[in-house]
Amino acid sequence: MKQQIRLLGIDDSPFRFTDKYGMVIGVVMRGGSYLECVLRRNIVIDGTDATSVCKDMILNSRYKKQLKAVLLDGIALGGFNVIDINELYNDTSLPVLTITRDKPDFEKIKMALKKKFKDWDNRWAIISKGELNIVETSNNPIYVKCIGVSFEEAKEIIKLSTIRGVIPEPIRVAHLIASGVTRGESYGKA
């Protein structure tokens, strides 16, 4: 795999529970080092538009044709606004990787969905899609779902785009931008 492939990393801004909308930031990077483009959309907190917002961001970008994969910080944006990674893959033809540092506690998530949403079973069905893989790192393991690439290829994409710590640069940089723009100064994720 080429080291300089273009990857899109997506992350959301921090929000208060009184906020109706949050910010979603996408960054296009070559491999793990060179920032080429910054994208922004709004999203409904705890809404149901995460998949369409991500699709819109990708399909309308002038980098669409050059992208090789999409990297997501987990399976949801703006609270429990869950991303259907199968639909995202099918409609963009781009492999999708979700990356999480903490092992998801699925029972706890299911309970929270049940308590909060009438349509909890839809959200739960979307979250449950795909197999959760463990990727060992020199630090703690990370948890990865992938669609459109093999697990081996997913590990290679993660490796070539990670500089320090365990989080690929496109996700780390998207996080710094989303939190810095919202709060005035970003807080770390490494």
Next chain:
Amino acid sequence: MKQQIRLLGIDDSPFRFTDKYGMVIGVVMRGGSYLECVLRRNIVIDGTDATSVCKDMILNSRYKKQLKAVLLDGIALGGFNVIDINELYNDTSLPVLTITRDKPDFEKIKMALKKKFKDWDNRWAIISKGELNIVETSNNPIYVKCIGVSFEEAKEIIKLSTIRGVIPEPIRVAHLIASGVTRGESYGKA
């Protein structure tokens, strides 16, 4: 000079002439490659708060003590909201470099200030501070003012923080963030 020195790059967002406020983005990078922090402030379009906004951004950042220099995209933010680089240097103790790709047309600037502002002579006095140096590159030359470092040191800072094109990464990345967040997709500056 160490290659991994921390630099703060500052740029403003694009704006429409009906906007009252614009966004100012600061990025802390190690040398020319590793993004560590994103900062954001608002600024009055054509106002007089650019110097205090930059000072506030720097003095309140948790990276303040580690910064070695501030890189500005020209001498103004948000239209003609001019930055007093002497004051910025004196109050932050950080060297300041302004970098411009196009040779400033000072007569044209003076005319525009006279036409637009009652306090044009204050703004003009601030813009006129410091000597404009030419830095030759493999492409077109760039125009640089510096305070707190020698011109030789300023050239070294520019060289170590430029990856592609002629603009140092902290300014290029601040520009991509400011324009991407404001417009939805950034446009280039390389």
